[in-house]
Amino acid sequence: xxxxxxxxxxxxxxxxxxxxxxxxxxxxxxxxxxxxxxxxxxxxxxxxxxxxxxxxxxxxxxxxxxxxxxxxxxxxxxxxxxxxxxxxxxxxxxxxxxxxxxxxxxxxxxxxxxxxxxxxxxxxxxxxxxxxxxxxxxxxxxxxxxxxxxxxxxxxxxxxxxxxxxxxxxxxxxxxxxxxxxxxxxxxxxxxxxxxxxxxxxxxxxxxxxxxxxxxxxxxxxxxxxxxxxxxxxxxxxxxxxxxxxxxxxxxxxxxxxxxxxxxxxxxxxxxxxxxxxxxxxxxxxxxxxxxxxxxxxxxxxxxxxxxxxxxxxxxxxxxxxxxxxxxxxxxxxxxxxxxxxxxxxxxxxxxxxxxxxxxxxxxxxxxxxxxxx
Numbered sequence: 554x555x556x557x558x559x560x561x562x563x564x565x566x567x568x569x570x571x572x573x574x575x576x577x578x579x580x581x582x583x584x585x586x587x588x589x590x591x592x593x594x595x596x597x598x599x600x601x602x603x604x605x606x607x608x609x610x611x612x613x614x615x616x617x618x619x620x621x622x623x624x625x626x627x628x629x630x631x632x633x634x635x636x637x638x639x640x641x642x643x644x645x646x647x648x649x650x651x652x653x654x655x656x657x658x659x660x661x662x663x664x665x666x667x668x669x670x671x672x673x674x675x676x677x678x679x680x681x682x683x684x685x686x687x688x689x690x691x692x693x694x695x696x697x698x699x700x701x702x703x704x705x706x707x708x709x710x711x712x713x714x715x716x717x718x719x720x721x722x723x724x725x726x727x728x729x730x731x732x733x734x735x736x737x738x739x740x741x742x743x744x745x746x747x748x749x750x751x752x753x754x755x756x757x758x759x760x761x762x763x764x765x766x767x768x769x770x771x772x773x774x775x776x777x778x779x780x781x782x783x784x785x786x787x788x789x790x791x792x793x794x795x796x797x798x799x800x801x802x803x804x805x806x807x808x809x810x811x812x813x814x815x816x817x818x819x820x821x822x823x824x825x826x827x828x829x830x831x832x833x834x835x836x837x838x839x840x841x842x843x844x845x846x847x848x849x850x851x852x853x854x855x856x857x858x859x860x861x862x863x864x865x866x867x868x869x870x871x872x873x874x875x876x877x878x879x880x881x882x883x884x885x886x887x888x889x890x891x892x893x894x895x896x897x898x899x900x901x902x903x904x905x906x907x908x909x910x911x912x913x914x915x916x917x918x919x920x921x922x923x924x925x926x927x
Contacts, residue, residue: 557622562604577605584734589685629661635659647675666708678709698843747917755836757807767813814839825857846889851896860899869923870916
């Protein structure tokens with residue numbers, strides 16, 4: 554079974570960022586699925602990361618034609634029109650290889666599965682939610698030339714052409730059971746810690762995940778729907794083992810892509826102390842809720858290599874924060890920023906949302922002023 558994975562990038566992104574040699578983050582979800590497939594003996598996989606290489610779509614199509622896969626797994630995220638680009642590539646591939654199975658995954662496919670299949674006849678299957686177990690079962694079913702009626706977590710078009718929505722797959726309880734993401738398949742493609750063209754790099758860069766899910770329920774975030782407000786963490790020992798593996802591969806710069814890295818602050822502090830105990834020398838970034846910031850937490854993170862924190866501030870207006878169900882106040886954001894500054898974190902990045910329904914121009918201006926104050 555020959556399997557191709559594509560991490561697409563829209564034409565506008567390639568034009569605007571094409572001069573940059575780096576900037577994208579490794580597609581960790583795809584790397585985890587590839588590792589899970591290899592664990593079960595499915596070794597003939599390739600990854601075309603257009604988002605990182607910024608190569609033109611014609612080049613992507615040539616690689617697909619040369620590899621001639623049985624199945625193509627598309628990363629489809631709603632932002633920057635990645636989902637739309639995945640659709641365009643899938644249509645062109647189907648034209649020269651009508652037998653290929655086009656499979657869409659990630660957030661866009663999870664929430665728009667029926668609409669994607671209804672609108673685009675060249676998309677065969679959508680994988681909803683976590684993909685490792687689901688994609689493996691799907692590959693085995695395709696290989697046996699059977700319909701995937703018993704594969705949980707997918708929406709597909711059956712032989713008569715009717716759209717079938719299988720039952721949801723339960724969340725993976727034991728994250729320690731998953732193999733480390735297969736970063737070796739990335740080859741010579743370079744990645745870096747980059748914010749809109751600003752390079753915040755500290756050497757060879759990759760992403761890492763120590764947990765999945767979040768116990769909060771912010772209105773603008775998809776995680777409550779995906780994780781059912783459940784947080785699952787890998788054991789600290791397992792995370793340390795992966796960090797040691799990354800050190801062997803020469804990585805020095807990490808981004809924790811956990812949905813809520815400090816959901817359990819005591820566990821985060823324990824992990825930071827184990828990083829120091831094992832003399833693991835990484836520079837890293839994590840995202841952070843303002844209400845989980847404490848002097849003890851941030852100081853332990855700083856000692857373990859944290860140099861950048863992305864702080865979810867969102868708005869200076871309590872009315873908007875309440876609309877978002879954020880469960881914080883502007884005062885919490887101000888206090889958190891001061892705590893982070895006092896801990897000598899190199900770079901504090903605040904993230905904000907403007908244009909909420911019913912938000913006024915004055916409220917937007919107040920958020921800009923608050924950002925400047927911080």
